[in-house]
Amino acid sequence: MPLPLFLLALAVFAMGTSEFMLAGLVPDIASDLGVTVGSAGLLTSAFAVGMIVGAPLLAALARSWPVRASLLGFVLVFSAAHVLGAATGSFTVLFATRVVAALANAGFLAVALTTATRLVPPDRKGRALAVLLSGTTLATIAGVPAGSLLGTLLDWRATFWAVAVLCLPAALGVLRGIPACPPAREGTDEGPDLRAELARLRRPRLLLVMLLGALVNAATFASFTFLAPVVTGSAGLGALWVPVALVLFGVGSFAGITLAGRWSDRYPGVIVAVGGPLLLVGWPALAVLADEPAALLALVFLQGMASFALGGTLIARVLYEAAGAPTMAGSYATAALNVGAATGPLVAALALRTGAGTLGPLWASGLLVLGALLIALPSRRALSAS
Known part of the structure; x- marks a missing residue:
């Protein structure tokens, strides 16, 4: 894998830390x-909605922008939003900064996903995606638990300041390591126009894998x-066990995305056939065994692994199915991920009001996975490698 791909993953690490860190900070922010x-x-959900809107919008706007300048600008706006979020005492302002940060993250990820697939041969998109998204999984292993620990020892604002600072080396990596234009455009004519790229969204196979990816990601975010x-x-368990649980989820997610990167290009149907049922059983099992700390921690690891193996595979299929949209494919994948990231917490918040209480989100995750599998079952051919 080329070095610029790992530099993109560094920036994704910083942004992934922010996207996931609220899992350990929600109670403190509320208080x-x-x-x-x-x-x-x-x-x-506010962050995810910003990602959904921002991915196609900013990907379309950035079509004619220099790639390096686009990525650098998105990282710096992302950092500035966290500075404002750390300083505010208003929930409304904090909510707005999450939307702005999400727009910047969406623009970055949409451009980065498209750029990543141009840095590797056409049949290695899944591997390239795995390297790029390893920044997210490493964020759940190191960045998010560290943020949770920092929030426990100091306060949630310290975590926001830390993310703002973390963006600076990521910006330097983009500036020093990413070419101004993607390799596919050097010395070539422009690709298809925007209307032709948007027309790809009428393809049933593309819409199917986007929907499945959204449902699986909704299940992940609902519980996480x-x-x-x-x-x-x-x-x-005590508050200091929250970072431990987040580390276990992160280690599992890293293992899952690595597995997906190794096999999803050739055997996507197998990963769906194995990972889907594991998730379907795992989320309710986590709810039933939540009062057993050892079982809880073990299942958190396994659910992280299955969630990212399956989710990563489905998002790789989005990039394959959107191959005729070279500048917009990344935005389609980003939108699919974040429709799930927006929907999951909303569903989970409703589930908290049921008799299941704090376990409601776990049961909701199981239902979301069930919905995905019921849709995927009659459409197995769309999930095969092409």
Whole structure:
């Protein structure tokens, strides 16, 4: 894999830390800003909505921009949004900064996904995606637990400041390592016009894999966003165990995305056939065994692995199915991921109000996976390598 791909992953690490870090900070933010835990959890949805809107919008705007300048600008705007978020005492302002940060993240990821696939041969898109998204999984291993620990020892604002600072070496990596234009455009004519690229969204196979990716990611975010109350409530563990649970989820997700990167190009159907049922059983099992700390921690690891193996494979299929949209394919993948990231916490917040209480999000995740499998079952051919 080329070095610029790993430099992109560094920036994704910084942004992934921000996207996932609220899983360990929701209770503190709610207490400090005087809102409910469910309302604080909607900050995750605000971020995801910004990603959904921003991915296609900014990818379309950035079609004619120099790639390096686009990526650098997105990283710096992302950092500035976290500075403002760390300084505010208003939940409304914090909510707005999450949307702005999400727009910057969306623009970056949409351009980065497209650029990453141009840095490798056409049949290695899954491997390139795995390297790029390893920044996200490493964020769940190191960045998010560190942020949770920092929030526990100091406060949630310290974590926002840390993310803002973390963006600076990522910006330097983009500036020093990414070519001004993607390799595919050097010395060649422009690709298809925007209308032709948007027309790819009429393809049933593309819409199918986007929908499946969104459902699986919704299940992941539904439970991950509200994992802290499960650890400290149902399992009866102390607050310092929340970073431990997040590390385990992150290690599992790194293993899952690595597995997906190795096999998803050739055997996507196998990963769906194995990973889907594991997730379907795993989320309800986590709800049933949440009061057993050892079982809880083991299942958190396994669910992280299965979620990212399956989710990563489905997003790789989005890039394959959108191959005729060279500048917009990354935005389609980003939008699919974040439709799920927006929907999951909303569903989970509603589930918190049921009799299941803090375990409601885990049951909701199981239902979301069930929906994905029921849709995928009659459409198995669309999930095969092409």
